[in-house]
Each structure stands twice: as C-alpha cells, then as structure tokens.
Amino acid sequence: MRRTASPLSLILLGLGVFLLVLAPLLAWYVEPRAQRTPIDIDSKTVFTGTGSYFDTGEIETVHDKKITITRQVRGDVSDSEKSGRAVWDVSTSVDNDKSLPAADPHDALQWTTERWVTDRKTNTPVHCCQEEPYFDGEAYLKFPFDVQKRSYRWWDNTLGSTVTLKYRGTKKIQGYEGYRFTGTVAATKTGTRLVPGSIVGEPERSQVLAEEWYANHGIELVADQRTGRIIYAAIGPRKTLRAPGSDKDAAVLLDSERIAFTKETQKEQVELADADSGQLRMVGQTLPVGAGALGSVLALAGVVLVVRGRPHPETTETSQQPLTM
Known part of the structure; x- marks a missing residue:
C-alpha cells in the first residue's frame, strides 16, 4: 500500500496558508x-x-x-x-x-x-x-x-x-x-x-x-x-x-x-x-487574530492529513515482481 494526499487535506492546507497571509495583511x-x-x-x-x-x-x-x-x-x-x-x-x-x-x-x-x-x-x-x-x-x-x-x-x-x-x-x-x-x-x-x-x-x-x-x-x-x-x-x-x-x-x-x-x-x-x-478594531485586531488562529488550525490539520496521506492500493504491475533465476 502507498499513500497520497487527499483533496481535503490540500484544501485545508491551502485555506490555512491563505488565512495566515491574510491576518498580517489586514493589520x-x-x-x-x-x-x-x-x-x-x-x-x-x-x-x-x-x-x-x-x-x-x-x-x-x-x-x-x-x-x-x-x-x-x-x-x-x-x-x-x-x-x-x-x-x-x-x-x-x-x-x-x-x-x-x-x-x-x-x-x-x-x-x-x-x-x-x-x-x-x-x-x-x-x-x-x-x-x-x-x-x-x-x-x-x-x-x-x-x-x-x-x-x-x-x-x-x-x-x-x-x-x-x-x-x-x-x-x-x-x-x-x-x-x-x-x-x-x-x-x-x-x-x-x-x-x-x-x-x-x-x-x-x-x-x-x-x-x-x-x-x-x-x-x-x-x-x-x-x-x-x-x-x-x-x-x-x-x-x-x-x-x-x-x-x-x-x-x-x-x-x-x-x-x-x-x-x-x-x-x-x-x-x-x-x-x-x-x-x-475589527479590521485591525478581531479579523487578524481570528484569521491567524483559524489559519493555524486549518494549516496544521492540512499538514497532518498530507503527512498521513490516503491509503492507495498498489497496482498489479507494482505489486508483482518478476522472478529471477
């Protein structure tokens, strides 16, 4: 079995990074x-x-x-x-x-x-x-x-x-x-x-x-x-x-x-x-803090899911190795 990143993990990671960039931009x-x-x-x-x-x-x-x-x-x-x-x-x-x-x-x-x-x-x-x-x-x-x-x-x-x-x-x-x-x-x-x-x-x-x-x-x-x-x-x-x-x-x-x-x-x-x-205050504090906090959570969740990956069964060609004499 091999593992690949799921679409959800990539979405979470991308959204988290976006919010982390947005937070200081707002402030x-x-x-x-x-x-x-x-x-x-x-x-x-x-x-x-x-x-x-x-x-x-x-x-x-x-x-x-x-x-x-x-x-x-x-x-x-x-x-x-x-x-x-x-x-x-x-x-x-x-x-x-x-x-x-x-x-x-x-x-x-x-x-x-x-x-x-x-x-x-x-x-x-x-x-x-x-x-x-x-x-x-x-x-x-x-x-x-x-x-x-x-x-x-x-x-x-x-x-x-x-x-x-x-x-x-x-x-x-x-x-x-x-x-x-x-x-x-x-x-x-x-x-x-x-x-x-x-x-x-x-x-x-x-x-x-x-x-x-x-x-x-x-x-x-x-x-x-x-x-x-x-x-x-x-x-x-x-x-x-x-x-x-x-x-x-x-x-x-x-x-x-x-x-x-x-x-x-x-x-x-x-x-x-x-x-x-x-x-x-909303633009300078509330939104940046909220975006930063939520971005951190989403980015961390995305990284964890990417690292863990999604189980993917190996194909016949990769799983069966030729016999050598």
Missing part, C-alpha cells in the same frame, strides 16, 4: 488605509453654559445668562475628492435665548464661518482649497488617529494660534472611556475694534480703537483613542475690550467659566466614536 496594510478622516461628514455639536455677554440693546454687559454655542461641520465631498484632502466647512454661532432658535445667524451674538483642510491620514493642516483661516497645530475639531498619551498642539481660532493641551489620564463620557486633555489661555491681545469711547471708559471721545483681548479659563477635551473623535468638550472663553494701552478690561463681550457639550451631543459623539472605533 499592517488594510487598517492603516482605513484610518482616513471622512469627507462626507455632516455633524452638529451643541455647547451650553451660563455667563456674561455684552447686550447691544442694553449697551451693557448682562450676567448669569444662558449661552449656547452651535457648531455645524459639513464636508465638501467634491473638493475633497479633487484634492485628496478632507475639506470641511464649519459654521459657529454663539447665541443667547433671544436669538434662539437661530433663524438668521446674523442675529447671533457671534457668527463665524471657516474652511478647514487637513491631511486625511495625519490630520495635519493642508493649505489649499480656499482654506480660511490659515491654521496650524496637530489637532482641531478632532485629534489624529491613535491618540497618544502626550501633549498636543490644539488650534484655538479665537486666539489665532495653538494651545498646548496636556494629557490628564482617562475619563468616561456616557460610560465610554476616552483620553482627557486640558489647557488654558492667558489673556492675549487678538485685535482692535472701533467702539464708542464710553464703552471703554473714555466718554469724552466719540470713537476709540479699543483693544480686543481673549483668554480661556479652561479647555477640556476627551477624545476617543482609536479615531481621535471628540466625545466631550468644555471651554471657558473670556473676550473683553480695553482702552488703547490699558492693562485693565473695560468691557466684557463674553465670559463664561464653563460651556460644555450637552448630554445629547455627548451621546451622539460617543455612538459615532464607538461605531467607527469598532470598525477599525
């Missing part, structure tokens, strides 16, 4: 290429808190009022596909109860529109596609993929520069754990504005080119480690006016110790982060 090739900032984004985040703002109707600063910040982010798919970058159009409005619901953003306390262009893999700024404003840093609106336990340079658009946010451990938001980063902004002159002299303590002058100053009591961001998505954000903006050359605030335009994501926004961001992170 080292497919997952990194799946880590791309989306271009078809359409997301709204809402911050609320209490604070002070300058009431143009009353011509004075009012206190202990509800403040709502609404940020809408929409991806420009056409420009993104043409450039190969992530092109996002961002609108941000700061409202009080009088201007909500915001039928016309021009009625808001503050309304800005921006265009952000980033590298889809690294999240670094790319200066093209009518980007506005020109920005810098490592993170804005989101962190890079695979967030590290280190400090990051976060772009603060009001400041017009980056802020160093330090890693402060982990924090659970709606039961979902993320990396926590914090930072502050010291009072900094950011520009000038022509205002009536009475607003900055100079009533004898009809118009004064007042200095605009900005500070931030505290920035707190919690990011999903795998995707870099912000699942919680809180800020403490303070915007004031000073008389030219003065070192004291003369009027408060906006001031709040803390304006943070609403519960609804937290829930939405956690759900999105969990879904996106789960897809990356």
